[in-house]
Amino acid sequence: MQDKSAPEEFDVVIVGRGPVGATLANLLGLRGVRTLVLERETQTYHLPRAVHFDDECMRVFQTVGLADAILPHVILSPGMLFLDANGKMLLDWSRPQTLTPMGWHLSYRFHQPDLEDVLIGGLARWPHVTLRSRCDVFALDQVEDGVRVRYEDLSNGKLSEVRAGYVIGCDGARSLVRRFIGSSMDDLGFHERWLVIDVLLKRARDDLGDYSLQHCDPRRPATYVRGTGTRRRWEITILPDEDSQEIAQPAKVWDLLSRWITPDDAELERAAVYTFHSVIARQWRSGRLFLAGDSAHQTPPFLGQGMCAGIRDAANLAWKLAAIIQGGAAPDLLDTYQSERQPHVREFIELAIRLGGVINTKAIEAGLAAGEARENAPVKLDVRKPLLGPGLTFSDLPLAGHLAPQFMLRDGGRSDDRTGYHHVLLVEAAAVLPSRLAQAGIEILAGDDAEGVRDWLRKHGIIAALVRPDRYIRGTARDEPELERLVAAAIPATQIPLTQAPSAA
Numbered sequence: 001m002q003d004k005s006a007p008e009e010f011d012v013v014i015v016g017r018g019p020v021g022a023t024l025a026n027l028l029g030l031r032g033v034r035t036l037v038l039e040r041e042t043q044t045y046h047l048p049r050a051v052h053f054d055d056e057c058m059r060v061f062q063t064v065g066l067a068d069a070i071l072p073h074v075i076l077s078p079g080m081l082f083l084d085a086n087g088k089m090l091l092d093w094s095r096p097q098t099l100t101p102m103g104w105h106l107s108y109r110f111h112q113p114d115l116e117d118v119l120i121g122g123l124a125r126w127p128h129v130t131l132r133s134r135c136d137v138f139a140l141d142q143v144e145d146g147v148r149v150r151y152e153d154l155s156n157g158k159l160s161e162v163r164a165g166y167v168i169g170c171d172g173a174r175s176l177v178r179r180f181i182g183s184s185m186d187d188l189g190f191h192e193r194w195l196v197i198d199v200l201l202k203r204a205r206d207d208l209g210d211y212s213l214q215h216c217d218p219r220r221p222a223t224y225v226r227g228t229g230t231r232r233r234w235e236i237t238i239l240p241d242e243d244s245q246e247i248a249q250p251a252k253v254w255d256l257l258s259r260w261i262t263p264d265d266a267e268l269e270r271a272a273v274y275t276f277h278s279v280i281a282r283q284w285r286s287g288r289l290f291l292a293g294d295s296a297h298q299t300p301p302f303l304g305q306g307m308c309a310g311i312r313d314a315a316n317l318a319w320k321l322a323a324i325i326q327g328g329a330a331p332d333l334l335d336t337y338q339s340e341r342q343p344h345v346r347e348f349i350e351l352a353i354r355l356g357g358v359i360n361t362k363a364i365e366a367g368l369a370a371g372e373a374r375e376n377a378p379v380k381l382d383v384r385k386p387l388l389g390p391g392l393t394f395s396d397l398p399l400a401g402h403l404a405p406q407f408m409l410r411d412g413g414r415s416d417d418r419t420g421y422h423h424v425l426l427v428e429a430a431a432v433l434p435s436r437l438a439q440a441g442i443e444i445l446a447g448d449d450a451e452g453v454r455d456w457l458r459k460h461g462i463i464a465a466l467v468r469p470d471r472y473i474r475g476t477a478r479d480e481p482e483l484e485r486l487v488a489a490a491i492p493a494t495q496i497p498l499t500q501a502p503s504a505a
């Protein structure tokens, strides 16, 4: 029986409480947006899935006030080495162990349930965010001024209905929201079965090393990733004539692992067959319905960027939703979500596919435009972050669509903590700015606040930069007229009441 009382109202309903849904809910909570998260499962899925995230993700976690709570659960990744069948290094993808311009390290390894626990725990800080577990969404009807969301509480079979301004499908590869949007998938061509094996060490095996390894043996390509604590992962290609059920049986799994590890050293936590796909939804939005994370795109894992892409989706979408819901921005602002994010994620997926080609064939030159292989010297791989696609950035101005650096303040703090989840104007001296900027609530970060701001502006030959809440540069100014353009663009997008992120409980 359905409850007939007037439906509860939310600005945003998020379907799915994985890392992407939970990050989006934290960002919306930070904005004070009335948000309901509906999740089918009772608890965090306890087994490992994603194992890697980058500096940009950590910056988003910092924005929602959870970086300090996440840090104890991660280790730094020194990088990944690609070896041929004889152990000779073909490709060296080492990561610097210093902080990047994001203010964090380039590469972190983690255990997904640990991260999810922190992100979900963080939701309790936001009075406007509600989480309902064991709630299975089955219908989404777009009505005149919102979406009618119907779901079943799986704990008691009760059917409920709420009204949402917007619905975001963070509901994974088999997304229900995507079905309601009616989007087909753009197929980028990579679909391979791999056996993913997680083990827990019983004794130290320092010889396995801290680098991730890609064993580029065309007979049976395989990946090794050192996880946190005693966790270690292997991902092993399944050959076309092999049966998915049989290959995941413990005896067969140990047989495949035998060149690296045996049951004397470790216990199996899980062995599961995954088909790694490379697809992008053609349509990320229909009216008030949106996709984020795996519902919108899936990548082979070789760059460790699958979850990162979803966190970027959340960071791009949250402030735009808030600007419309609370700031009166025009709803077509949300069209820039797909136009900005889709080319970005496509570039990462295409690079992951090319890396997959290296792992499968050892053919570095064919797979990558990453430099020339020299006799007896590995190619160095340097992965550059793609630019934001077209949308809100001023593409005729320098640095538009790049990530802005985070600065160390003179008082020792980090600039994102000072400026919060706002638009920020970086300038040499705040005194020269029009007063209407302050009235519009745009944060100013000047050379007096952080020495790095002045140096960075001078290095790029600019006098100002407008940075969005998701830390991407909207545009920069080389002179006063360009600064006027930035100011005019910034003001309408920032008239949003803000709440600050409290530290994690």
Ligand SMILES: O=C(O)CCc1cccc(O)c1
Binding pocket: 051, 052, 077, 079, 080, 107, 211, 212, 223, 225, 235, 301, 302, 303, 304
């Ligand atoms: O960069 C790393 O250290 C790991 C990235 C990664 C994670 C999982 C599978 C894979 O092929 C690469």
